[in-house]
Amino acid sequence: MEKHVVVIYPHPDDESFGAAGTIAKFRDQGVPVTYLCGTLGEMGRNMGNPTFANRETLPEIRKQELINACNVLDMELRMLGYRDKTLEYEDRNEVAQHIKGILEELEPSLVITHYPEHAVHPDHNALGAAAIEAVRLIDEEKRPTVWAQAITNTQLEDLGVPQIINDVRDNFDKKMEAILCHQSQANGVIRSWNQSDDLSNDLKEEAMKRLSIESFYIWKF
Amino acid sequence: MKPIDITKVQEKLESFVGKEVYIHLETTNGAYASHVNEKAYNVGVYIRNAKVRFNQAKIVGDGKSYRAGLKMEIGWIYAEGLTDWELFENEKLLMAGHDREGRLMVALQISETPFHY
Ligand SMILES: [Zn+2]
Numbered sequence: 001m002e003k004h005v006v007v008i009y010p011h012p013d014d015e016s017f018g019a020a021g022t023i024a025k026f027r028d029q030g031v032p033v034t035y036l037c038g039t040l041g042e043m044g045r046n047m048g049n050p051t052f053a054n055r056e057t058l059p060e061i062r063k064q065e066l067i068n069a070c071n072v073l074d075m076e077l078r079m080l081g082y083r084d085k086t087l088e089y090e091d092r093n094e095v096a097q098h099i100k101g102i103l104e105e106l107e108p109s110l111v112i113t114h115y116p117e118h119a120v121h122p123d124h125n126a127l128g129a130a131a132i133e134a135v136r137l138i139d140e141e142k143r144p145t146v147w148a149q150a151i152t153n154t155q156l157e158d159l160g161v162p163q164i165i166n167d168v169r170d171n172f173d174k175k176m177e178a179i180l181c182h183q184s185q186a187n188g189v190i191r192s193w194n195q196s197d198d199l200s201n202d203l204k205e206e207a208m209k210r211l212s213i214e215s216f217y218i219w220k221f
Numbered sequence: 222m223k224p225i226d227i228t229k230v231q232e233k234l235e236s237f238v239g240k241e242v243y244i245h246l247e248t249t250n251g252a253y254a255s256h257v258n259e260k261a262y263n264v265g266v267y268i269r270n271a272k273v274r275f276n277q278a279k280i281v282g283d284g285k286s287y288r289a290g291l292k293m294e295i296g297w298i299y300a301e302g303l304t305d306w307e308l309f310e311n312e313k314l315l316m317a318g319h320d321r322e323g324r325l326m327v328a329l330q331i332s333e334t335p336f337h338y
Pocket of ligand 1: 010011014121124
């Protein structure tokens with residue numbers, strides 16, 4: 001059993017879309033989970049549908065959505081305070097040291113983050129790389145395992161079959177509840193996957209098609 | 222935000238003329254544009270809290286979508302595709318263009334005090 005799991009993603013909603021089922025399973029086993037969320041998603045394009053946010057109100061709205069989702073998933077939340085879309089321009093080592101400090105305090109047995117260069121969004125790639133660098137800097141005896149999540153369309157060709165494949169249909173209700181906490185984003189994100197007119201009006205059904213498997217590659221140091 | 226009222230926005234734009242103001246200007250088609258459509262390119266531009274002074278300002282449009290241009294002593298700022306506006310915190314002029322799904326495509330914001338964050 002894991003001792004403590006730390007999830008490191010840049011955006012409020014990455015945790016819910018990407019790993020909510022996995023997180024819920026760990027919580028069911030009584031494993032503490034902490035989310036280090038890199039930014040507040042300040043630069044998100046989805047403003048709700050119909051729109052209820054604007055560029056200036058979005059950060060506070062997403063912060064509250066993030067807090068709600070972490071409550072649903074019953075995990076501790078720490079916000080790292082970076083700004084959306086700028087993580088790749090930050091000093092990689094500085095970000096890695098920042099994360100390393102927190103990992104040394106929490107002493108997780110497992111870290112979940114994005115797979116650098118295979119995670120589509122520049123923030124995903126940059127924070128994934130910094131998180132893995134942070135873990136690499138930890139002494140080998142104390143170093144947690146890293147599960148890296150790829151989200152490119154070509155991940156199977158590029159990286160092979162992931163070692164960890166979690167079927168989360170059992171707790172999909174919990175995952176959906178976490179996703180729907182992100183009120184300003186959920187609708188727009190789910191609809192963006194299917195631009196044809198025959199999109200089902202049932203968001204859960206659409207989400208199930210894409211999100212019922214959460215898979216990760218075990219990082220080799 | 223609400224649909225642009227050209228008279229009110231023009232009035233507010235003119236209230237900034239000759240003053241030192243902070244500008245937020247962005248356009249984006251999103252970080253996932255080429256992920257969901259491989260024929261697309263990701264494009265985006267972002268400036269926050271650029272300090273400028275303009276001596277003319279005008280909003281022009283056909284009732285659905287608008288363009289706003291600011292003339293400075295040695296240069297221009299403009300944005301196209303604006304659909305909605307809001308007076309935020311009683312002083313910041315927010316203008317933005319949204320697509321049918323409510324996604325922000327372009328924003329031009331002007332304020333006498335810096336934008337937060
Ligand atoms: Zn993300």
